Every structure is written in structure tokens, then in C-alpha cells.
Amino acid sequence: xxxxxxxxxxxxxxxxxxxxxxxxxxxxxxxxxxxxxxxxxxxxxxxxxxxxxxxxxxxxxxxxxxxxxxxxxxxxxxxxxxxxxxxxxxxxxxxxxxxxxxxxxxxxxxxxxxxxxxxxxxxxxxxxxxxxxxxxxxxxxxxxxxxxxxxxxxxxxxxxxxxxxxxxxxxxxxxxxxxxx
Amino acid sequence: xxxxxxxxxxxxxxxxxxxxxxxxxxxxxxxxxxxxxxxxxxxxxxxxxxxxxxxxxxxxxxxxxxxxxxxxxxxxxxxxxxxxxxxxxxxxxxxxxxxxxxxxxxxxxxxxxxxxxxxxxxxxxxxxxxxxxxxxxxxxxxxxxxxxxxxxxxxxxxxxxxxxxxxxxxxxxxxxxxxxxxxxxxxxxxxxxxxxxxxxxxxxxxxxxxxxxxxxxxxxxxxxxxxxxxxxxxxxxxxxxxxxxxxxxxxxxxxxxxxxxxxxxxxxxxxxxxxxxxxxxxxxxxxxxxxxxxxxxxxxxxxxxxxxxxxxxxxxxxxxxxxxxxxxxxxxxxxxxxxxxxxxxxxxxxxxxxxxxxxxxxxxxxxxxxxxxxxxxxxxxxxxxxxxxxxxxxxxxxxxxxxxxxxxxxxxxxxxxxxxxxxxxxxxxxxxxxxxxxxxxxx
Numbered sequence: 001x002x003x004x005x006x007x008x009x010x011x012x013x014x015x016x017x018x019x020x021x022x023x024x025x026x027x028x029x030x031x032x033x034x035x036x037x038x039x040x041x042x043x044x045x046x047x048x049x050x051x052x053x054x055x056x057x058x059x060x061x062x063x064x065x066x067x068x069x070x071x072x073x074x075x076x077x078x079x080x081x082x083x084x085x086x087x088x089x090x091x092x093x094x095x096x097x098x099x100x101x102x103x104x105x106x107x108x109x110x111x112x113x114x115x116x117x118x119x120x121x122x123x124x125x126x127x128x129x130x131x132x133x134x135x136x137x138x139x140x141x142x143x144x145x146x147x148x149x150x151x152x153x154x155x156x157x158x159x160x161x162x163x164x165x166x167x168x169x170x171x172x173x174x175x176x177x178x179x180x181x
Numbered sequence: 182x183x184x185x186x187x188x189x190x191x192x193x194x195x196x197x198x199x200x201x202x203x204x205x206x207x208x209x210x211x212x213x214x215x216x217x218x219x220x221x222x223x224x225x226x227x228x229x230x231x232x233x234x235x236x237x238x239x240x241x242x243x244x245x246x247x248x249x250x251x252x253x254x255x256x257x258x259x260x261x262x263x264x265x266x267x268x269x270x271x272x273x274x275x276x277x278x279x280x281x282x283x284x285x286x287x288x289x290x291x292x293x294x295x296x297x298x299x300x301x302x303x304x305x306x307x308x309x310x311x312x313x314x315x316x317x318x319x320x321x322x323x324x325x326x327x328x329x330x331x332x333x334x335x336x337x338x339x340x341x342x343x344x345x346x347x348x349x350x351x352x353x354x355x356x357x358x359x360x361x362x363x364x365x366x367x368x369x370x371x372x373x374x375x376x377x378x379x380x381x382x383x384x385x386x387x388x389x390x391x392x393x394x395x396x397x398x399x400x401x402x403x404x405x406x407x408x409x410x411x412x413x414x415x416x417x418x419x420x421x422x423x424x425x426x427x428x429x430x431x432x433x434x435x436x437x438x439x440x441x442x443x444x445x446x447x448x449x450x451x452x453x454x455x456x457x458x459x460x461x462x463x464x465x466x467x468x469x470x471x472x473x474x475x476x477x478x479x480x481x482x483x484x485x486x487x488x489x490x491x492x493x494x495x496x497x498x499x500x501x502x503x504x505x506x507x508x509x510x511x512x513x514x515x516x517x518x519x520x521x522x523x524x525x526x527x528x529x530x531x532x533x534x535x536x537x538x539x540x541x542x543x544x545x546x547x548x549x550x551x552x553x554x555x556x557x558x559x560x561x562x563x564x565x566x567x568x569x570x571x572x573x574x575x576x577x578x579x580x581x582x583x584x585x586x587x588x589x590x591x592x593x594x595x596x597x598x599x600x601x602x603x604x605x606x607x608x609x610x611x612x613x614x615x616x617x618x619x620x621x622x623x624x
Contacts, residue, residue: 026386027334030317030325038316038324041456044397044407047465073275087275099354099476099589100601109482112465119467123303123404126275130405173474173484180487181411 057139281368322388444519
């Protein structure tokens with residue numbers, strides 16, 4: 001018996017075994033991955049707090065980190081626009097009186113406090129995103145919320161407390177095309 | 182009279198038929214160039230075509246020596262050096278960078294890759310395609326990771342579709358018409374042919390947990406830009422785009438892969454796509470909860486606008502594209518709708534008092550740029566040019582007055598290039614003066 005004819009039944013069996021119990025259609029070239037191996041990328045925090053990591057931070061802790069890592073762009077008091085850098089103001093609760101996006105502030109516009117944690121962790125500081133520890137992100141979130149008078153000076157933020165922060169403009173939004181959702 | 186004679190006669194009789202005020206002509210005149218000229222000459226309206234004879238023809242220097250060596254990747258002629266995108270943040274300061282398409286200097290329906298608009302919220306990352314990964318996880322039965330190589334072996338689809346930034350046209354929220362050209366006003370929209378793998382093909386392999394209602398798409402760029410998208414779109418026409426006009430995506434347009442959501446707000450078409458997570462509720466990311474929301478006169482704001490609605494604008498003539506002498510011209514422009522096909526474009530030369538129907542260049546594709554053309558006899562009088570589009574679902578592009586009545590205006594004139602509100606899809610007006618110069622006006 002030649003080598004080739006000896007292989008044929010084996011090949012046929014192998015194909016049957018692979019294709020049979022798994023998915024019959026499609027190339028199936030994706031590699032399975034479990035939650036532990038995708039954890040480093042799984043940074044989404046949802047509006048109800050799903051995805052918030054362990055850790056905590058207070059406004060006082062956040063003030064120190066802010067001075068070191070944020071003030072150079074957002075200004076010493078979070079009012080934005082330092083020396084030609086166009087970083088957004090972080091403080092501001094004045095009412096919205098114009099359709100201009102320049103009115104949007106965390107205190108008067110953002111509907112969810114969870115967004116502040118999510119965005120700070122994934123995108124800040126501008127030059128070095130994803131370098132803050134979770135405790136630092138909680139502390140910065142607490143500092144900015146406290147500066148906006150949305151939490152008390154000594155309120156620690158963590159996975160339980162952050163989603164409970166009531167943002168003033170929570171109900172200020174209209175879905176444009178509900179049928180598309 | 183034979184049938185063909187009758188047809189020719191019918192065409193000729195409509196050649197110079199005026200269909201609306203200020204010289205708009207029947208679009209059927211565009212069917213054949215010879216017929217147009219025959220009709221035009223007979224009534225003496227062609228201007229210089231009937232004037233002085235041409236100069237004698239001679240060989241130019243470039244016809245008397247071999248041309249340049251052909252290079253591996255070609256760039257446009259040096260004479261086209263001004264056909265480039267305009268940049269709002271050329272030094273890459275922290276913050277968004279915009280690069281706007283010069284619609285007044287291009288034609289057809291496809292945007293060349295080097296001129297495709299970009300809005301970047303963190304610069305263009307230098308991604309090694311062999312090391313890039315796409316993970317699909319969350320509410321799926323089987324979380325999977327794909328390499329670019331693996332995606333290249335899946336069944337592919339090709340479609341032409343436009344992309345438009347939610348902030349395109351934002352200068353028209355100004356209470357006074359900004360004196361800027363088309364590129365500054367509507368340059369944040371482009372149209373390309375995209376090739377890639379349908380997202381539904383990949384979801385067939387991961388399976389979908391019935392609890393999933395949304396997916397979060399996230400990029401591998403510095404801000405890890407993330408948007409929540411209704412799962413409905415994934416099962417409809419969403420795709421993972423791998424090629425743009427036949428070549429790999431440009432770096433600033435998402436190399437090596439981006440999410441493509443035909444007809445949806447540009448920012449949702451996540452570039453450098455590395456993760457798709459199926460979830461029950463939207464994340465309320467920074468970009469959907471704050472940046473891509475639109476404040477209304479009531480103080481409330483639209484959120485998850487999703488669709489880019491039916492819109493059109495005239496590309497030629499437009500500010501900077503001057504009419505040099507009276508005569509026959511083609512008014513040309515672009516129409517598109519995130520809902521589907523363009524069904525009709527009307528053009529006015531008298532500020533919207535009378536309208537004529539424009540010719541639509543085939544093929545008219547769903548959620549793609551459609552080039553429209555309208556023959557026009559300009560007698561050097563003042564005119565206000567407008568276009569207005571309809572889509573297959575019956576949606577009509579609003580006039581600016583109708584639009585502003587609902588969406589409001591800014592209190593102060595913004596700087597050119599500022600995006601202070603979004604989803605402006607109303608009519609744009611160009612006033613042409615007796616010198617043939619076009620200017621942005623509200624009419």
C-alpha cells in the first residue's frame with residue numbers, strides 16, 4: 001500500500017471529526033479566548049456600573065494626582081485652556097443657555113458619572129493613556145465630581161458608590177430615532 | 182417621420198427648454214453633448230464657442246522628449262498641488278484633528294483615499310498589521326480572536342458608501358452665513374468603495390446570547406475610542422472594512438481595519454477596530470454621552486442620533502469656483518442619505534422660488550454619494566443656487582429656515598472650523614454675483 005492511499009482514510013476521518021460537532025459553515029478561523037485572557041482589553045464600564053474594577057479613591061487623593069498629571073493641560077483649577085492647549089474645562093455647573101457644544105460640562109451635561117471613570121481610564125492622561133492605576137482613576141473621578149459639588153469632599157468613589165452619583169442632567173436627553181435601536 | 186427622427190426632434194425641441202427661473206434648463210439636455218451644442222448654437226447662447234477662432238496648434242516641450250520615469254506609487258500631477266485636505270489642527274495639539282475633503286476641486290462620486298476626510302481624536306497609530314487582533318466577546322456563545330490574516334480568508338463583500346462626521350456642516354448653525362468655501366462648510370464627508378467581512382458573518386461563528394441588544398466597538402488608538410451600536414445594525418449591513426478603494430485602509434482611516442456602519446454617524450465607524458463586546462445596554466461612553474450629542478433650543482439634547490439624514494450641496498459653482506463668462510454651465514453637486522437611495526434632487530437658481538429636477542448620475546447606490554447635474558444658462562445676472570434632495574423613504578432635505586426652526590442657531594458667529602453643534606443637513610445657498618463669484622448666503 002502506498003503512503004498516499006494509506007493516508008486517505010485517516011484524512012477523511014479527521015475532517016469528519018473536526019467539521020462534525022463544531023460549526024458546519026464558515027472558515028472558523030477565530031481562536032477561542034476566555035475572560036481572563038481578554039481582561040486587559042475589557043475596559044468597558046457601562047452606565048449601571050457593570051465593568052467597574054475593584055479599587056477606591058477620595059477627592060483628597062485625587063487632588064494630588066490631578067496636580068501632578070492633569071493640571072498642565074486642564075489648568076490648576078480645572079477650568080481648561082492652559083497656554084494654547086485646548087483641553088476641556090472639567091468644572092462648571094452653569095445652566096445651558098445656548099445650543100453650543102461649548103456649554104457642555106461634566107456638572108451641567110454629562111448624564112452618567114460612570115462615563116468619567118471610563119473615559120479617564122481609557123484616554124487620559126492625553127500623552128500616556130492607560131497608565132493610571134484603578135485607584136488613581138477612582139481618586140481623580142472623586143476629585144472632579146467633588147469640585148463640581150456632585151459629591152461631598154470626603155466621599156470615596158468605588159464600584160458601589162460611583163454608579164449611584166446622581167448627575168443633574170441625567171434626564172436631559174432625547175433619542176432621535178428610537179426605531180433604529 | 183421615422184421613429185428615430187421623431188426621437189431626435191423631441192430631444193432637440195427640449196434642448197434649451199427652461200425649467201425654472203434664472204436659466205435652469207431641462208436635465209435631458211445632458212443626454213448628448215452634440216445635441217446640446219447644436220441647439221445652443223442655433224439660438225446663439227454659447228458665448229465664446231461662437232467667438233474668435235482658436236490659436237494655431239504647436240507641439241509643447243513635453244511632447245518633444247521622453248517623459249518622467251514611472252514610479253511604484255503614483256502621486257497627482259504637480260499642477261494639482263492645491264487639491265489637498267485642509268487641516269484645523271496641523272500641529273497635532275491635544276484635541277481633535279480634522280482634515281476636510283476639497284469637494285469643489287473633485288468630481289464624480291468617489292473620494293480618493295488621500296483626500297478622504299478624517300476626524301481624529303488621538304492621532305493615527307502606527308499599527309503592525311501582523312500584531313493587530315480583533316476580539317469579539319461579551320454576550321456571545323464563543324468569544325473569538327481574529328488576526329488580519331484570518332479575516333482575509335472570510336467571504337468578503339464590497340460596497341460603496343459615504344462616511345460623514347456628525348459635525349459636518351456645523352458652520353451653518355452660525356446666525357450669520359460664514360464666509361468660507363465648500364471644503365470648510367461640508368468637507369467632513371467622503372465616499373469610498375469598501376471591501377471587507379460582514380460583521381454578521383463573524384457573529385455566526387461566535388453565536389449571540391439572546392440577551393444582547395447592543396455592541397460596543399472599540400479602537401486600538403490612544404483614546405481607545407468606543408461607541409455603542411444597536412445590535413440590529415450588526416445583523417443588517419455592518420462590516421469590518423479591510424480595503425478602501427481597492428487598497429488597504431489609509432492610516433488615518435483606520436488601518437488595518439475599521440468598523441463600517443453604512444449611513445451611520447462617522448464617529449461610530451470605529452477605526453483601528455480591536456474589540457467588539459455584545460452587551461444588554463449602551464455603555465454611555467464619553468463620545469456618545471457627551472461629544473456626539475446635540476443641544477436643542479429647549480436645553481435638552483439628542484443622543485444616539487445614529488443616522489446621517491438626507492442631504493445635498495452644490496460643488497460647482499461654489500465659493501472660489503468662479504464663472505468666467507456668461508454661457509452654458511453645468512451645476513454639479515453631491516446628494517446622499519443614510520437611509521438609502523437618493524430618489525430626486527431639485528435645483529433652484531432663484532433662492533428657492535422655482536425649482537428644476539437635476540439629472541442623477543448612474544449608478545445611484547444606497548447610502549452612497551450620488552452626483553447630480555443640472556444644465557444652466559448663466560446670463561451674468563445675480564442668482565442664488567440651491568439644491569434639495571429626496572431619498573427613497575420619502576425623506577426630504579429641509580430648507581435652512583425649516584431646520585433652524587427646530588434645531589436653533591448659535592448665539593454668536595463661531596470661528597470657521599469650530600464644530601459647536603451637529604447633524605446639519607439643510608439646504609446650502611450660493612449667491613452668484615454679476616462677476617461670477619459665488620458666496621455663501623442664507624436664502
